[in-house]
Amino acid sequence: MSTSISEQSEWARVSKELEAENLKLASYDSTLLDLLGNVMGKRLLDYGCGPGVLASALQRGGADIRAYDISEEMRKLCGDKIGHERVYVGVDAIPQENFEGVICNLVLCIVNEEEVRKISRNITDVLQQEGRAFIGFCNPLIFNVAESRLDLRKQSEHNYEENHRYWKTKKEGGYRIVEEHRPIRWYEQVFTEAGLIVLDKHFTLEYELKGRKIQDFIIFELKKK
Ligand SMILES: C[S@@+](CC[C@H](N)C(=O)[O-])C[C@H]1O[C@@H](n2cnc3c(N)ncnc32)[C@H](O)[C@@H]1O
Incomplete structure (x- = not known):
């Protein structure tokens, strides 16, 4: 039985x-x-770092990397890679207006709406005035694609404009997750309310599978108002 x-x-x-x-x-x-x-010498925060794969890549690239995750086990795994003194144990421990860059990857699409708002405000608070945030997750525009290179999705009755949850199975790892679908416009509004400006929206490389053109992820580039 796979993990859910x-x-x-x-x-x-x-x-x-x-x-x-x-x-x-x-x-x-x-x-x-x-x-x-080029991240050499840049003060960066990975918010929702998971086991620290990206944080350690950024450290290897010369960044002054810090990280935070809500899960104690993830904080430990990340600390083992980048140094435990670089991992904040709670959101209140993250210094305000401190980071040139904040990244938050594949977190917002798995938390509830209130948490999306909270995380967006937290990111605004810890960013320097001229800093940039990159917040990314699964591309909402492909919510009705049954199969991508990365996962298999259970098709739902809902349409794009409706916030809703759906199950997907990750091909790599073979585990099932619940994903929160919200239209891009919904996220833009939440970011704006949190004091951020959307500078750009980036998508990962397009490929074709079973007749569908697919870009797996969206990454919002944001700065403080
Ligand atoms: C899908 S993993 C992504 C991990 C990593 N960012 C990556 O790209 O591989 C989601 C991570 O978000 C963390 N997370 C969930 N809710 C969170 C929250 N409210 N604040 C911080 N981290 C959270 C989870 O513990 C988990 O490590």
């Missing part, structure tokens, strides 16, 4: 699978690393 994840507290159960997600790495992480450019 429907709550944010359950993610630690697939920490090993997350560490071995090469397809996601090649698609999402490489796009984000390109967007971040």
Whole structure:
């Protein structure tokens, strides 16, 4: 029986699978690393860092990286990679107006609406005035694609404009997760209300599978108002 994840507290159960997600790495992480450019000496925060795969890549690139995750086990795995002193144990411990860059990857699409609002405000608070935030997750525009390179989705009755939950199975790792679908416009409004400006929306590389053109992820580039 495969692992199923429907709550944010359950993610630690697939920490090993997350560490071995090469397809996601090649698609999402490489796009984000390109967007971040030269990170040498830059003060960056990975919010919702998981086991720290991206945080350690950024550290290898010379960034002064810090990280936070709600899960104690993920914080430990990330700390093992980047140094435990670089991992904040609680959101209140993250210094305000401190970071040139904040990244938040594949977190907002698995938490409830109130948490999306809270995380967006927290990111605004910890960003420097001229800093950039990159917040990314599964591309809402492909919510009705039954199969991508990365996952298989259970088709729902809902349309694009409706916020709703659906199950997907990750091909890599073989575990099932509940994903929260919200239209791009909904996220833009939440970010604006949290004091952020959407500078750009980036998508991962397009490919074709079973007659559908697919871009797996969206990454919002934001700054403070
Ligand atoms: C799908 S994993 C993504 C991990 C990593 N960012 C990556 O790209 O591989 C989602 C992570 O978000 C964390 N998370 C969930 N809710 C959170 C919250 N409210 N604040 C911070 N982290 C959260 C989970 O513990 C988990 O590590």
